[in-house]
Amino acid sequence: MRAHSSGVTIITMNSASGPTGFTASSVASVSLEPPLISFNISNRSTCLRAMQLTDSVLIHFLSDQQRHLAERFSGRITERFSPETEWSHLASGEPLLAGTRVWLRVGVQQRIPAGDHTIILGLVRDLSVPSDGKLLPAPLIYQNGKYHGAVPLPPSDPTASSHG
Template sequence: MTTFPTNQDLDPAELRQAFGIFPSGVVAVAAEVDGAYVGLAASSFTSVSLDPPLVSFSVANTSKTWPDLRRSAHLGVTVLADHHGAVARQLAGPVDRRFAGIDVTVTSDGAVTLDEGLATFDTTIYRELEAGDHTIVLLELHAVRHVDHSLPLVFHRSQFGLQRLA
């Protein structure tokens, strides 16, 4: 009989690798705060509820951006397209260059979305749930502004695109 190792045997590196086997899309969560664009790339996005319309993503408690981002009245969420690999890296990189060269739309409530996204959502924070070293952020949707039918960016095994191992 095969037994699972107990909790204390879980190695974070191994865990990260195992989590990475599950493929995900990538979104940009962004807003204009105090006159500047703030945002980050997140692969933890998922749809949650139709009534009320909710989505979620998880943000690391070490995030320097989240304390600013959460102050915005509205947050924009953009589903990235398959050609957005570099954009996703940029949105996770140095803060002062995150939006360099990226065309965005800003609502009067401060939600920032990427013009080339596949789908964009205008959202507000519905609830924040402590979840270990991350916070699960539930977002309520107020508008879906754009839907494109191109292929989405996929994040799998820490890389973009589905990764078949030899």
């Protein structure tokens, strides 16, 4: 799966010891009606216990300008919500990272054991997608163990044959 490119997110939640979160590249759309998503968490993750106990998470879709957050939330758990991390709580209580233009508030519906990971199935309860007319920043992409930015491709030539 290293060769497969995927978008980078940070999943945050509350725990008994305060806010916690982790970097994830496994977020996927499952259903439009009802609006369901899924993501995976390693059974060795320092956030697993919090994930088992929470009923709600926030999924932050990172831009290519937020690599530092992806790296911080994949590192030491004690540094994830350090003073350098700007964040606040939503009115519903979940920790929201500053500067994230697209996020989903998700209610945990199922936790499905799957090998050395747990699949989380969640119902989208709220979302933030800018409607100010500004273009969204390019997404942060993870492939082959490295972070990348997405670059738009030029329009294809409709007269070119795809079969050569």
